[in-house]
Amino acid sequence: xxxxxxxxxxxxxxxxxxxxxxxxxxxxxxxxxxxxxxxxxxxxxxxxxxxxxxxxxxxxxxxxxxxxxxxxxxxxxxxxxxxxxxxxxxxxxxxxxxxxxxxxxxxxxxxxxxxxxxxxxxxxxxxxxxxxxxxxxxxxxxxxxxxxxxxxxxxxxxxxxxxxxxxxxxxxxxxxxxxxxxxxxxxxxxxxxxxxxxxxxxxxxxxxxxxxxxxxxxxxxxxxxxxxxxxxxxxxxxxxxxxxxxxxxxxxxxxxxxxxxxxxxxxxxxxxxxxxxxxxxxxxxxxxxxxxxxxxxxxxxxxxxxxxxxxxxxxxxxxxxxxxxxxxxxxxxxxxxxxxxxxxxxxxxxxxxxxxxxxxxxxxxxxxxxxxxxxxxxxxxxxxxxxxxxxxxxxxxxxxxxxxxxxxxxxxxxxxxxxxxxxxxxxxxxxxxxxxxxxxxxxxxxxxxxxxxxxxxxxxxxxxxxxxxxxxxxxxxxxxxxxxxxxxxxxxxxxxxxxxxxxxx
Amino acid sequence: xxxxxxxxxxxxxxxxxxxxxxxxxxxxxxxxxxxxxxxxxxxxxxxxxxxxxxxxxxxxxxxxxxxxxxxxxxxxxxxxxxxxxxxxxxxxxxxxxxxxxxxxxxxxxxxxxxxxxxxxxxxxxxxxxxxxxxxxxxxxxxxxxxxxxxxxxxxxxxxxxxxxxxxxxxxxxxxxxxxxxxxxxxxxxxxxxxxxxxxxxxxxxxxxxxxxxxxxxxxxxxxxxxxxxxxxxxxxxxxxxxxxxxxxxxxxxxxxxxxxxxxxxxxxxxxxxxxxxxxxxxxxxxxxxxxxxxxxxxxxxxxxxxxxxxxxxxxxxxxxxxxxxxxxxxxxxxxxxxxxxxxxxxxxxxxxxxxxxxxxxxxxxxxxxxxxxxxxxxxxxxxxxxxxxxxxxxxxxxxxxxxxxxxxxxxxxxxxxxxxxxxxxxxxxxxxxxxxxxxxxxxxxxxxxxxxxxxxxxxxxxxxxxxxxx
Numbered sequence: 010x011x012x013x014x015x016x017x018x019x020x021x022x023x024x025x026x027x028x029x030x031x032x033x034x035x036x037x038x039x040x041x042x043x044x045x046x047x048x049x050x051x052x053x054x055x056x057x058x059x060x061x062x063x064x065x066x067x068x069x070x071x072x073x074x075x076x077x078x079x080x081x082x083x084x085x086x087x088x089x090x091x092x093x094x095x096x097x098x099x100x101x102x103x104x105x106x107x108x109x110x111x112x113x114x115x116x117x118x119x120x121x122x123x124x125x126x127x128x129x130x131x132x133x134x135x136x137x138x139x140x141x142x143x144x145x146x147x148x149x150x151x152x153x154x155x156x157x158x159x160x161x162x163x164x165x166x167x168x169x170x171x172x173x174x175x176x177x178x179x180x181x182x183x184x185x186x187x188x189x190x191x192x193x194x195x196x197x198x199x200x201x202x203x204x205x206x207x208x209x210x211x212x213x214x215x216x217x218x219x220x221x222x223x224x225x226x227x228x229x230x231x232x233x234x235x236x237x238x239x240x241x242x243x244x245x246x247x248x249x250x251x252x253x254x255x256x257x258x259x260x261x262x263x264x265x266x267x268x269x270x271x272x273x274x275x276x277x278x279x280x281x282x283x284x285x286x287x288x289x290x291x292x293x294x295x296x297x298x299x300x301x302x303x304x305x306x307x308x309x310x311x312x313x314x315x316x317x318x319x320x321x322x323x324x325x326x327x328x329x330x331x332x333x334x335x336x337x338x339x340x341x342x343x344x345x346x347x348x349x350x351x352x353x354x355x356x357x358x359x360x361x362x363x364x365x366x367x368x369x370x371x372x373x374x375x376x377x378x379x380x381x382x383x384x385x386x387x388x389x390x391x392x393x394x395x396x397x398x399x400x401x402x403x404x405x406x407x408x409x410x411x412x413x414x415x416x417x418x419x420x421x422x423x424x425x426x427x428x429x430x431x432x433x434x435x436x437x438x439x440x441x442x443x444x445x446x447x448x449x450x451x452x453x454x455x456x457x458x459x460x461x462x463x464x465x466x467x468x469x470x471x472x473x474x475x476x477x478x479x480x481x482x483x484x485x486x487x488x489x490x491x492x493x494x495x496x497x498x499x500x501x502x503x504x505x506x507x508x509x510x511x512x513x514x
Numbered sequence: 515x516x517x518x519x520x521x522x523x524x525x526x527x528x529x530x531x532x533x534x535x536x537x538x539x540x541x542x543x544x545x546x547x548x549x550x551x552x553x554x555x556x557x558x559x560x561x562x563x564x565x566x567x568x569x570x571x572x573x574x575x576x577x578x579x580x581x582x583x584x585x586x587x588x589x590x591x592x593x594x595x596x597x598x599x600x601x602x603x604x605x606x607x608x609x610x611x612x613x614x615x616x617x618x619x620x621x622x623x624x625x626x627x628x629x630x631x632x633x634x635x636x637x638x639x640x641x642x643x644x645x646x647x648x649x650x651x652x653x654x655x656x657x658x659x660x661x662x663x664x665x666x667x668x669x670x671x672x673x674x675x676x677x678x679x680x681x682x683x684x685x686x687x688x689x690x691x692x693x694x695x696x697x698x699x700x701x702x703x704x705x706x707x708x709x710x711x712x713x714x715x716x717x718x719x720x721x722x723x724x725x726x727x728x729x730x731x732x733x734x735x736x737x738x739x740x741x742x743x744x745x746x747x748x749x750x751x752x753x754x755x756x757x758x759x760x761x762x763x764x765x766x767x768x769x770x771x772x773x774x775x776x777x778x779x780x781x782x783x784x785x786x787x788x789x790x791x792x793x794x795x796x797x798x799x800x801x802x803x804x805x806x807x808x809x810x811x812x813x814x815x816x817x818x819x820x821x822x823x824x825x826x827x828x829x830x831x832x833x834x835x836x837x838x839x840x841x842x843x844x845x846x847x848x849x850x851x852x853x854x855x856x857x858x859x860x861x862x863x864x865x866x867x868x869x870x871x872x873x874x875x876x877x878x879x880x881x882x883x884x885x886x887x888x889x890x891x892x893x894x895x896x897x898x899x900x901x902x903x904x905x906x907x908x909x910x911x912x913x914x915x916x917x918x919x920x921x922x923x924x925x926x927x928x929x930x931x932x933x934x935x936x937x938x939x940x941x942x943x944x945x946x947x948x949x950x951x952x953x954x955x956x957x958x959x960x961x962x963x964x965x966x967x968x969x970x971x972x973x974x975x976x977x978x979x980x981x982x983x984x
Contacts, residue, residue: 061818
């Protein structure tokens with residue numbers, strides 16, 4: 010059977026003439042054909058992440074493969090394609106946010122931005138006329154400058170994915186990009202957005218174009234009219250990705266805001282994840298409500314983790330939450346909880362069906378479960394210090410790290426993208442992770458995001474980001490937020506370590 | 515609206531918190547994983563013969579069942595074989611063969627009736643309706659049936675015009691079909707090709723325009739291209755993702771456990787101990803075995819636990835660590851022997867024997883949780899080619915159950931002894947398994963289900979099946 014040869018299909022090379030797959034290949038590639046048996050290296054456990062790694066003379070050797078999302082050997086260049094106002098920048102920003110959140114260093118490069126910095130003042134659509142030589146020259150230069158920065162990011166700055174956000178509507182322009190990628194050893198994946206629905210386009214323009222720096226000094230009608238003419242400039246030379254002519258390229262064509270997708274030659278894991286993500290997002294207006302369970306018995310004692318029930322105040326919060334949700338008058342609200350008693354008790358007060366997710370459970374503090382910070386400092390001062398040094402990556406002994414949490418929460422994020430109105434009743438660390446996704450917070454900021462008890466965060470997607478409303482339901486609760494102390498050294502005094510521990514019983 | 519909050523009680527088996535009173539909420543199967551299917555879904559295959567419909571049907575069904583979505587395949591060809599006494603030739607499929615057409619239509623309707631039974635009486639969640647369904651008329655019948663009954667419909671069309679793929683298909687699964695039992699190879703192939711021709715005359719693929727309101731995925735040429743239209747819900751989205759990740763390139767998957775560990779020797783479960791001397795020997799033997807296998811571009815995966823990593827180290831090649839491959843978390847029972855568990859948690863021990871798949875250790879996990887955690891591993895295994903997975907007993911049981919289509923009842927008792935490599939090679943509609951014991955002695959860690967699983971049993975009865983240890 011002539012299948013696409015393994016090296017062609019799954020390792021990024023463009024499929025050419027399929028090589029018959031031999032039963033046993035003796036080419037000394039990554040195979041194990043001619044590796045002599047070696048003595049197993051000694052292992053040591055990295056104290057921060059609790060990862061076992063090989064060591065030499067007591068020191069860890071490098072090159073340890075952690076299963077993060079994609080062990081891409083080559084960086085990936087995602088290239089958007091489409092007329093103006095088709096959602097390219099929306100997709101670029103959202104995708105970038107998602108990839109960064111799951112741990113894939115990603116950055117977007119918006120050519121329009123380069124143009125604005127170069128041209129300083131936007132006069133009118135005439136700049137984009139296909140017969141405007143001056144304009145064309147500038148636009149080509151901007152694209153080159155952007156690609157240069159892409160190269161820098163992917164080869165020197167540790168980036169794994171770059172999103173090249175521009176119209177890229179001609180085959181010629183795309184060819185230039187493909188050549189650039191080939192020269193540099195990048196894989197290319199095109200994301201084309203095709204849409205002819207005038208209502209959608211109109212809404213796009215209203216949401217994100219009118220507020221653009223290009224139109225700061227125009228009134229609405231002028232801006233819309235100019236923008237429509239701008240689109241027209243591109244229309245004549247627009248060459249959509251073609252099923253036949255572009256059959257060797259890797260791409261997804263999104264049609265009519267996600268009614269239909271055409272997916273061609275997905276080459277690897279990261280492209281597969283990108284396709285899955287793009288096929289799950291939508292732009293139907295909705296709100297996501299995030300909150301923690303009501304105050305719990307262990308909360309008031311200053312103990313972390315565990316599976317305790319609500320205090321009286323916690324129950325009060327649950328009632329107030331019910332009132333709040335009723336007042337919001339939300340159509341078809343889904344309610345999700347973890348499998349821990351305190352979130353479920355909170356949801357019970359709402360008297361609606363709710364879905365329990367084990368992956369929404371609070372971070373597992375391993376050997377420190379149900380301890381107070383004072384006790385952790387007492388029994389595990391080294392651990393306590395390491396955690397303050399790198400709270401995102403720090404893994405509790407026999408427990409989890411924030412980094413682990415993000416991996417475990419990814420299906421929740423995916424389903425949140427699919428859903429519309431959802432209330433998620435969860436826990437402090439979990440809520441921080443989810444919030445970081447929606448608000449594009451870094452790994453450094455994430456573990457210190459403020460998620461107090463008895464406060465609901467209402468997130469509403471708007472333009473390219475997310476509007477946040479914080480609603481405190483006015484039921485007192487203990488504070489559980491511990492700031493990073495000044496001294497994070499292992500050698501610090503107990504008092505220094507416990508300086509920022511919030512008050513408790 | 516009631517002001518009193520219902521008391522929560524913790525289900526002793528799965529450790530899930532449920533409201534005490536019987537209610538609409540607790541009638542849900544006390545599930546420890548989110549249930550995303552409300553209406554039953556019919557997946558309807560579309561395509562000419564030898565386009566991989568049955569392959570996809572079976573594989574998809576296996577995957578959905580494994581992740582906990584009760585699914586069943588209804589193969590209309592099977593109904594036809596049961597209805598007609600024996601298959602004579604392709605003439606049966608000629609579009610002008612009125613008699614045969616009647617039979618074929620009747621078979622489809624019988625199959626639909628069984629679909630209805632499955633959804634209504636057996637509480638199935640998904641059905642895969644495996645037939646050519648190549649005419650708009652036939653698809654209309656199915657859509658009407660689904661509409662009447664409130665089922666969602668999702669079409670999966672397989673389009674392929676590569677003659678080599680089709681020839682290989684015929685060779686792999688048609689020649690051995692009951693239809694061709696008494697034919698020689700050339701006859702069978704010739705007949706089958708004529709059979710395909712019969713369908714071609716009336717084949718109307720899903721139309722991008724006319725069928726734009728239907729939900730479907732079109733798979734072109736074994737996955738080089740996909741067209742996806744109107745995905746309605748979570749389960750359809752998962753199905754699309756799965757279908758876009760599977761491939762048919764020949765390859766093998768090697769599953770094994772870490773070498774024997776220190777805690778294994780002591781009969782203790784869980785923990786994060788290192789390899790025993792024999793375990794280290796196994797690691798070298800594994801290295802030798804894999805070198806012998808001479809695999810091109812082998813990926814090696816381990817968990818984050820010391821014993822699997824030590825094992826991989828002996829291979830001298832790059833490996834990837836997956837936290838998701840960690841052994842099942844035994845919670846409060848971590849590092850205990852079965853004797854100790856019986857002593858300190860006799861009720862837990864009995865509950866586990868009563869339903870080993872759904873039983874969750876206090877502050878730990880269940881096999882059911884493991885499956886959810888392993889789903890991304892399976893997805894990536896589907897994408898990859900040659901992979902060696904060095905993992906743990908419970909984990910290996912879950913992975914094996916996926917490849918060999920084992921039920922939730924069988925899964926926790928699958929035999930995965932130490933120092934034994936299972937080589938899985940996809941073939942036809944299933945998976946060939948070769949079990950290779952690498953000849954290094956190791957302790958047995960397999961505990962069979964004892965006869966008496968009642969909470970009030972004697973300790974001796976509980977411990978009857980515990981394997982020997984130090």
